[in-house]
Amino acid sequence: MKKIYPVLFFLFFSAITYSQVILSLDDDSVYIDSIATLTKKTNSDSLKSIYSFRLSKLYLMVQDGTKSKEYLEQANKLKTKYPFLVDASIYYNSSRFLEKGDAEGFEKTLLEANEKLKAYNNIEAYRLRAIVLQNYGIMQQRSNNEKAYMKLLVHEAIPIAKKSKDHELISALYKAVAIIFMNNNERQKASEYLRDAQYYIEVATKRSPTLIESKVETYIINAENLVELKRFYDAKKVLDKAYAKLEYHPESNLNDSYYYSEGIYYAKQNKHETALESYEKGIRSADKHQNQIALNRLKFAEYEVLFKLKNYAKAKANLEYLLSKTPFIVDQKNYFNELSKVYNATKDYDKAYFYANKYNVINDSLNDTKFKSDIVELEAKFKKAENEKKITLLQSQNERASLMLHNNRLNSVLFAVLSVLLFLTVLFLWILNNNQKKLSAQKEINYQQELDVLENQQKLSVSNALIEGEEVERKRIARDLHDGLGSMLSGLKIHLKLAENQNNLSATDVNVLLDNSIKELRNISQNLMPESLLKLSLEHALQDLCMRNSNANTKIEFQYLIPKPNLPKNYEIVIYRIIQELLNNALKYAEATEILVSCSQNKETFYITVEDNGIGFDVLDKNNSGMGLRNIRNRVDFLHGKVEIQSEPNNGTAAYIELKVKKEATSNG
Template identity: 35%
Template sequence: MKAYADSLQHALGKEDNDSIKAQIHIQLINYWLYRDTTVAHKHLMEGRALSVNYPYLYGMSYYAEGLYYFNSDAGKSVNAYLKADTILGQLKTREAYIARSNLWNNIAVQKQRKDDDRGHVDVLLNKAIPLAEKAKDSATMAFEYSAVGVSFMNMSQYEKAVPYFNNAINILRHKPSQQPRLVTAYGRAAENYIELNKFPEARAALDSLHAILAPYPDSEHHSLYYMGEGMYYHKLEAYDKAINYFDMGIRSANGTLKDYRIQELNFQKVKTQVAAEKYNDARQLLIKLMNDPEVMDFYGNRIETYDNLAKVYAGLGNMKEAYHWQKEYTILNDSLNDSKLKKDVNALEQKYNNAEKEKRIARLEAENKIALLSARNNRLINWLLGVISVSLLITVILSYSNYKKNKKLAVEKENSYQAQVQKLKQEQQLVSVQAMLKGEERERKRMAQDLHDGLGGILAGVRMNLSEVESKVTQTFQNEIDKIITNVDISLRELRRIAHNLMPETLLRFGLVNALDDLCKSYQAPGINIEFQVYEMNTKMSDNKQLTIYRIIQELLSNALRHSKATEIIVQCSQNKNKCFITVEDNGKGFDPDLPENKKGLGLTNLKNRVKSMKGKLDINSDTEGTIVNIELNVG
């Protein structure tokens, strides 16, 4: 883990992309969470600040906040998870579904910590598992099936737990990368079978668990295996063997769950010591547990401790202490049951109140019907008295209404006509732009060919003739001839460069991506770095569209180099189905695209025309620190 964290920190120092930096900060939180919470919180805040413009990463920053408060403040943890769910819920991606499934699983764990096993199961079955199914993430589903099984075990509904453990095991045993989760599923399934006295099934689960762990002698999961073996031999009344396994489990416990696992093993060990009538050993261990505030903070641990102390002191013949701890156990157990009873009573009361509300609503509706009938009779009498005057009024209203309706229809027809005219104008304008651009490209192609075949051929011939003359002239004219040849070579190179700009040969022969790469390299010079990044570009689009994209990027690079005095330029091209996305970012002095002199520039006008010809969108953000141009084009 340290090497992994160091590599992330090294990458963070070299990275300039905000989204990647945000992702690294969020990943580093997991490393520092159990080592230095101050450093973890610093990474959390920096990751969130960098991820504001990236919805998935922004949601994951709140997911990480939920983890940050998970063990210290349950309220803040749940609130952060709910915020993350709201943000990620707007995304319909597999990664978002997996993250939401995991955060709801963690919310379920917080309910379990409050002894609300029913709430725990409800959240898993109705929130976490459906999201894992949407993501088609069987590993996460299996993990949550196993968690449901544990909840049913906590409620002593062992038979209900069996199918959930089986589902988890059947999924995970076919996924080598999920062995830690498979180990947990086998371990809990074995414990469940032991509680059901199904010893062959328990033995099979424990043997499978041992086979997985055998190649990893230092694994923290050995403690889970040893606990299962201890419970197994406890049920078979082989108490010494069971205690030995519990001690092996305590010695092997390590990792982030070390303290929790040791607590489990100690409580199982106490049960076995009491059953083996080793009361003094049990009493010493119980006193040690009782002096640990973290252990006694959990309701269930206190109940189990008081119950076992009562049994231990009764076994030692100290009935006074036995009575005292039995009384403490009874008070605490009654309090817990009373709390659950109050919850059930409150639920029943809520149902009763809802039923009473429905009765009152039905009664009020009946009274309203009677009042409505009475009012209707009165209105009928009044209507009969005023029918003549109303008839005249209706005639006037209908006439006026008809007049307004006709007027409204006329206005709507006029608006529709104007809209159609405007649409035709826009379509005609688009056709004109496309025709103009096609004509421009044809003229560029013709000029490039004429320059290459005509003037280029003449210059090449001159170069050859001069080379022949060079060997025949005297030393007096040798230097002059060399100068002339050098100037002819320079002219040829410049001619080729102009012809290439007019019609890029790389685009015609090797496609758009190679042509853009060559274009970026051709603009590079001392003190000017141009980085070209391409993602999933489909080169099967028509030649006209490829050429338009090439011209757009050529224009953007030319503007950046001519006007902005930039030293760093990044060109990004990507495609998603029928959409092509272009981003060109520089660190130049920037400009105001809304100024009249900038609006009238030929370069910006050409750029807008080319974007319009592909029914695209153009967005320019510029300030004194540089310019970012984002373009979206339709290439379908």
């Protein structure tokens, strides 16, 4: 049996009078009174009018027609000086057509309101337009044009609602689309829209009297759809969210639909007794609220479980109740069919045949009615077409003679004119095509030249940066030679001079000075070009670099995760310099006790990671961008790579670098 989900349209200030059920958790009078107080206190006619329009809708929502009409009249008196309120009032006054049962007038008024509100680009205009479009779409749905309703929701109402930033409204529109898919048993598509509906209702913060009700209803509908998709774990999570709100509102009419969803959750998992308990709770709630639609759904769902449990007496009682309460012949047909199944199961074949026959009579009647309707429609179309043919034939006979003479005269003139026009058109297109080709070719040349200029500028910029870095490196080496090796050799010279004058040359002292000088020279040599890099590999050179810089205060861990490295020496040198500079920065400025150096490679990309637990720095502070970091970035740019520095004060520093390694370079390395 196809399940029909009624559209429950209770948006903020937008409930319309034909909504089947007004959902409620609490008394909304506190919220309504607060709006009424604002209306009395404000001295602005425009605000007083806006509040009055809203109050008219709120009182309509709580079914107080007298108050609604009173505030609507007050709003209409105050609106006249404000063009936007004049146009918005078309929507607010549209409910009078529904009160009179004038659906056509209601639809025309909605279309007029939408056209007028298109002139305004403010949030309230967008919100009202989205509501107007949904109301119009619901009218199309009631006229069995569900396709038009879907098109209005997806292509117009939802995009406009998003401009209003009213998340509750956006959620309601997504939910309306989902219900259409559920009615057509397209559960997966419904699930996608319900996911969006749940997202928007959960991020909604704007205060409204229906926000919690909207949230709970969204959870309940989503849970029901998830059950039909057999996603029971997800359905339970959503049901729990709904129950968390309903737990403190046992009198709410939202319990009618909550217990239906909970019941099918258990029934679909063959937990029949638990399902029956949920259905009974829902039936009591729906009966208390006189919600016949919910009551019928619950009774039929309960019947399905009772039939599975072979409790045919209660199952039959439910169907007989449903037959007494439904005015719809389609539902009666389905109930007769189910009664036939029950009597067949109890081997009462006479009654089984009786109800099967009633089912067939209604089914044939429905089909016969449709068949006759189709025949009448086809016959009317046929007669209309025949009459049009006769009229056309008579007209053509009278006009043919005069037209033939006139056409003969025109043919020769038209042929000449068309020939000239055709020639001119071809000539114009040929010239235009040639010019277009020349223009495209020139644009391509200009574009390529611009690319070449940009590439050369980039290369020049990188080269200048590298030259600048090399100059700084030379100055550092000169300083190291002067301050380190130079000082030691000067000390050795002085020592030798004194020893010569005093005739007490100490070989031990000289050896110590020479050893220190040699060590200093080796350190400088290692910094210039590590011997292990030239003779062994990048891995050995980096391992040696980390060992030389490790000490009692700073532990350096080195990871080289490349099983078969194959890089050219020029790449290895640049990589070595980058890691050397990163280590120098960590040792000089970071005050780190632990440093991690990691290298890895994936196809044509070489990855470098250097992390420390030092004092860190503010990466956004331009004063922290020294020569060391600039040298690193320049070397990374030289290898067409990317560098990312992550650091915060007192939270360490991490450098992540990606370098591109060309295949030709790798194969030649």
